Amino acid sequence: MARPREFDEHEALTAARDAFWRDGFAATSVQDLTEATGLGTQSLYGAFGSKHDLFLRILDEYGARQATGLESAVTADPSPWHGLKAAVTFEDGGRLDLPEQGCLMANSAAALSTQDDEVRARACAAYTRTLALFTQQITEAQERGEIDRDLDPEQTARALIAVMQGIEFLHKSGIGDDEFGRTKDAVLHMLERAVARPDGR
Template identity: 70%
Template sequence: MARPRKFDEQAVLTVARARFWRDGYAATSVQDLTDATGVGTQSLYGAFGNKHDLFIRILEGYCARQSAGLAAALDADPSPWHGLTSAVTFDDGGRLDLPPQGCLMANSAAALSSQDEQVRALACQAYFGTLDLFMGQINQAKEAGDVDAGIDAEQTARALIAVMQGIEFLYKSGIGPDELHLAKAAALTMIERAFTR
């Protein structure tokens, strides 16, 4: 009979996520994880498998939370188009703000997708989930008369995701808040000119 675990799994996942997020997958050792969580190697492996299994579980949970949070933020905005542009520019008053270390999924995909099939699959899943969500918002905005009824929702959603990822890259590049604000304003102006009436 297995002995009951003497630690809170969710607390361990939260601490391990913070370490992976701060240092990246490759730079985070099992010793780093045991030191950070206070859970011994054998117990860590017994609960979560190896380091990679733990990382994938963390990434899956992160993606699920981000997707739900984005959907909730969009749903909370009375204007489908305003909610969408706020999401694209990370400018909704706090719910969608980027943390200093950027997006865990984007960071992980950039570092690992070329050699890690599971990370690549999660990145693709996140992309297509966001694409579907954005397409739904665009169709709602078309019905509301906020954007040109003739625009292609799928192509527009792809363009907006590309803008969103570019803004995140600029944020992480360290260009500073003033220049980031100018870049976001310029992107928003171009988006409005391209898609709204």
């Protein structure tokens, strides 16, 4: 009969996630992970497999949580368009509660996707989920007459994802709160002029 694990798996995963998030996959050693989690090397391997296996599991859980959070943020507002704008510009009640280094999935994709097929697959899946969510939200906004009905929903969703990623990059770039606020105001103004149609056409 297998012995029960004598550690809190969630706490260990969270500690390992924070180590990877802070330093990146390549710079995080197994020793860093054992120090962060409090587990010995053999216990770490026995519970989670290799360093790469552990990292992929963390990415899976992070991606699932981010997808749930984004969907909640987008759909919280009764207005599909207002909810989408709030999510894109991170004015949705705290979703931009990220460390200075930004989104773990985005950082991992940027650093590893050209050399790690499994990381790239997870990043692509996250993008596909976001694209589907935004496309659905834009379609609903068009049906309610909130935005221009002539827009292609999927193409508009792609543009909004790019805007959202750019805003997140600026958040971690250190430009300062005042400039960051001005940038978001400019984005909102641009979106209203380019997409929203007050006449409901």
